[in-house]
Amino acid sequence: MLQRPALSIRGVTKRFGEFVAVDDLSLDVQPGTCLGLLGPNGAGKTTLMRMITGQSRATSGHISVLEHDVSIDTRAARRVLGVCPQQDNMDDQQTARENLVLWAALCRVPRAERKRAIAAALETAQLTDRADERVTNLSGGMRRRLLLGRAFVNSPRVVLLDEPTVGLDPQVRGDLWLVVDRMRRSGVTIVMSTHYIEEAERLADDIAIMNRGRIIARGTPSELRRTHAGDEAAEYVGSPEVLDEIANKASELGLKTRRAGLSVSVLGAENTDPTVLESWGRHSRRATNLEDVFVLVTGEALDA
Amino acid sequence: MPKFDARSIPAIWVRELILFKRYWRGTTFSAILEPLIFLFGIGLGVGAFLDEIDGVKYVIFVGTGAVATAVIFSSVFPGMYNTFIARTFQKVYDGILATPTTAAEIMVGEALWIATRTAVYGSVPIVVTIPFGLTPNWEMIAIPFICFLTALGFTFLGQWISGIVKVIDSFSYFQSALITPLLFVSGTYFPISGLPGWAQTVSHINPVYHCIELVRDASFDRLSLSSWWNVLALVVFAGISCALSVRTITRRLVT
Numbered sequence: 001m002l003q004r005p006a007l008s009i010r011g012v013t014k015r016f017g018e019f020v021a022v023d024d025l026s027l028d029v030q031p032g033t034c035l036g037l038l039g040p041n042g043a044g045k046t047t048l049m050r051m052i053t054g055q056s057r058a059t060s061g062h063i064s065v066l067e068h069d070v071s072i073d074t075r076a077a078r079r080v081l082g083v084c085p086q087q088d089n090m091d092d093q094q095t096a097r098e099n100l101v102l103w104a105a106l107c108r109v110p111r112a113e114r115k116r117a118i119a120a121a122l123e124t125a126q127l128t129d130r131a132d133e134r135v136t137n138l139s140g141g142m143r144r145r146l147l148l149g150r151a152f153v154n155s156p157r158v159v160l161l162d163e164p165t166v167g168l169d170p171q172v173r174g175d176l177w178l179v180v181d182r183m184r185r186s187g188v189t190i191v192m193s194t195h196y197i198e199e200a201e202r203l204a205d206d207i208a209i210m211n212r213g214r215i216i217a218r219g220t221p222s223e224l225r226r227t228h229a230g231d232e233a234a235e236y237v238g239s240p241e242v243l244d245e246i247a248n249k250a251s252e253l254g255l256k257t258r259r260a261g262l263s264v265s266v267l268g269a270e271n272t273d274p275t276v277l278e279s280w281g282r283h284s285r286r287a288t289n290l291e292d293v294f295v296l297v298t299g300e301a302l303d304a
Numbered sequence: 305m306p307k308f309d310a311r312s313i314p315a316i317w318v319r320e321l322i323l324f325k326r327y328w329r330g331t332t333f334s335a336i337l338e339p340l341i342f343l344f345g346i347g348l349g350v351g352a353f354l355d356e357i358d359g360v361k362y363v364i365f366v367g368t369g370a371v372a373t374a375v376i377f378s379s380v381f382p383g384m385y386n387t388f389i390a391r392t393f394q395k396v397y398d399g400i401l402a403t404p405t406t407a408a409e410i411m412v413g414e415a416l417w418i419a420t421r422t423a424v425y426g427s428v429p430i431v432v433t434i435p436f437g438l439t440p441n442w443e444m445i446a447i448p449f450i451c452f453l454t455a456l457g458f459t460f461l462g463q464w465i466s467g468i469v470k471v472i473d474s475f476s477y478f479q480s481a482l483i484t485p486l487l488f489v490s491g492t493y494f495p496i497s498g499l500p501g502w503a504q505t506v507s508h509i510n511p512v513y514h515c516i517e518l519v520r521d522a523s524f525d526r527l528s529l530s531s532w533w534n535v536l537a538l539v540v541f542a543g544i545s546c547a548l549s550v551r552t553i554t555r556r557l558v559t
Contacts, residue, residue: 016559053402056559073397078404089399091319098322105315106403110543 006031006158006189007052012061014047014213021047023213023258024061029158029206034180034190036204038197038294044213045193046086049162052191053083065158079108082156082188082298084148086163092136096146098129099135100153107154117153124179125149141172148179152188157184161192165199177202197290207290211298221290228296229256229288230268236283237263246280258295308412312405316413319396324421335378335425339370343432346493358495360524367433369492371451371519372512375426379455380483382418383462384475387411387553391466397557407554411463412546419455426451430523441525450522453538454515460545467552491516511541 005028007126011128014022029035039045050056054074063070068077090099100118109117122128125145127138135143143162151159164172164180173196180203184190194200200207201221209217209224217224225231236246243264247257253276256267267288269277277283324331347363347370357365390396397410427448432472434440465478489496489503490512496504507513514534521534 045525050559055398055401055557073306075309075404075406078402083399083402085395085399087395087398089395091323091394091396093326094322102315102319102322105318106312106400106405108311108315108404185506236507 003031005029006066007191008064009048010050010062012048012051012058012063014044014051014056015059020213021060022051025210025213025215027193027208027218029189031157032187032191033205034184034203036207036209037191037193037210038195038200038202038290039193040195040211040298041258042212045210046162047213048210049083049160049193052160053078053081079154080157082151082154082157084151084161084164086193088143088147088167090135090143090147090150090217093134095132095134096122096125096138097131099146100150103150103153109154110235117155118246121149121153124152124182126175126179141175144168144172144176144195145179148176152183156188158189159189161190163193163195165194165196173199197294201290209238209294209297217293217297224290224293225288229292230270231288232269233258233265233267233286233288233292234269234272234283235263235265235276235286236281238281242281249280256296258292260295265292267296306406308406308408309404312409313416314382314396315405316410317417320414320417331421332425335374336428339374339429340378340432342370342373343429343436347436361384361437363436364433364438365495366493367416367429367436367438368520368523369490370429370541371426371447372434372454372490372492372516373453374429375422375451375515376458376483376512378422378425379418379458380462383415384466384478385462385465385472387414388466388469388472388475391553391556395462397553401557407557408550411460411549411553414557415456415459415463415546415549418459419452420461422455423448423452426455430519433517433523438523441523443522443525443527446522446527447519450518450538451516453535453542454511457511457538457542457545460549462543463549464545464552467549467556486510486512489513493522511538512536514541 004260007029009025012022012025013020025048037045047056051058052065052070054070054077056072065077066080068076085260097118100121104117104228106116122131125148127142127146127149130138130142135146138146148164165176168176177199180192184203192203204221206220207224208215217228219227231264236243243259247259250257250266257267258265258267266277317543343363343366347366351362354362356362397407400410401407430444430447465475469475489507490510496507496513499507514537518531518534521531
């Protein structure tokens with residue numbers, strides 16, 4: 001049964017002069033799910049996030065967060081939102097705890113609950129033992145964890161994570177995923193933008209691929225793979241001329257291909273006669289992934 | 305745009321208090337030392353050649369005028385620099401705007417804080433001038449309030465300037481072409497009666513002049529009903545600069 005969406009975006013367009021950052025976009029996010037907003041840099045993800053918080057005003061269309069129309073009832077919408085921005089905007093001369101004290105006050109956490117909320121946020125960020133350290137002395141990963149924890153200090157019902165792990169090394173990224181995963185299990189609705197395929201695959205229940213201000217594909221990771229790329233790919237390695245030839249032959253048979261550097265993948269290999277695939281040369285079989293889907297639907301590669 | 309919610313102000317003050325706890329020594333040091341240097345340098349230095357102005361010892365004349373210098377320095381500069389740095393370099397306001405707090409509430413909250421602080425700093429020269437012969441009187445109790453009101457207007461002015469410049473270096477235009485002249489044609493260092501007629505007229509639209517008039521009237525126990533005109537001028541100034549600040553900063557932050 002479909003519930004009322006936690007976040008509802010209806011025909012939203014955002015223009016900056018001539019430039020259309022978000023183009024007639026509609027999107028619903030069901031309560032308690034994690035939506036991965038996947039797209040290359042400049043796809044309009046951050047602009048969309050800023051419109052959800054009312055920090056950017058839509059040129060047209062409507063956005064509501066749990067029934068609160070963002071353009072009319074901005075404050076009520078922000079009350080139920082938690083935000084982890086792409087750019088670290090913490091006061092780095094303040095300690096971790098001071099940043100959270102400030103946030104709890106700004107988010108109108110009732111006085112009696114502040115202490116508990118701050119302790120819980122520190123716990124979430126795994127920074128309880130570094131609470132009284134100035135932010136400037138924390139590592140990049142710790143700062144990001146604190147930024148994440150801060151987004152949860154007001155017990156939000158909808159959380160926006162804008163590229164939560166951008167620019168971090170894989171180890172630190174893994175730590176952050178644990179934090180996000182814990183949030184997800186607690187039942188809050190999460191909208192997470194990312195341009196890391198793996199991040200979307202691991203954390204999102206549902207994925208929306210965004211490019212040039214539009215949602216061009218939507219579904220669970222496996223739905224997206226099945227619909228757009230099939231289950232398996234046959235990957236050929238060779239010179240550009242050979243790869244061109246394979247790609248041509250495949251498209252004559254109506255198969256989708258994806259070029260990546262010195263290889264070409266023929267998608268939907270499980271439904272293709274193995275002898276045909278064999279006849280084009282030596283290849284290896286692999287499972288299709290979201291990156292295949294992404295390249296197919298956008299025609300662009302993600303800079304992973 | 306959401307309506308103004310005064311409950312945001314205590315939250316903004318939480319930030320100011322955290323920062324002040326860290327920086328109060330430095331801020332207080334310069335806020336007290338600068339008017340003192342001014343008092344000793346100009347008050348005693350020039351005072352050696354000039355005995356009295358408007359019937360008061362020059363050092364006392366300058367001591368009471370120094371309130372305005374202290375007020376302007378403690379308000380317009382934090383208004384300009386703190387606001388610019390928090391908005392552009394640290395992106396602090398961008399973060400705050402994702403919470404149930406508006407740009408107007410941030411600006412007003414910060415201005416109220418700076419004005420409160422300035423009420424204290426601005427009154428320092430009066431205390432220091434007392435040993436030089438200024439007689440204490442009850443009307444002096446009004447001085448912190450005069451400082452507060454003046455500082456409110458000048459903090460908003462500073463915030464507005466921070467919103468119209470592209471780079472921090474452009475502040476020097478406003479410092480040299482606006483703030484310094486305002487301090488000179490106000491009666492801080494010399495009575496405006498010594499200025500040409502047109503300059504005297506101009507000084508009446510200078511908020512610093514109204515601040516100094518009020519401070520001297522309170523210092524010399526001569527506040528009267530007409531003092532309310534000076535108060536009104538400062539209220540109008542604060543109102544206009546508040547509107548300019550909120551409008552400009554909101555436009556910068558909400559795109």
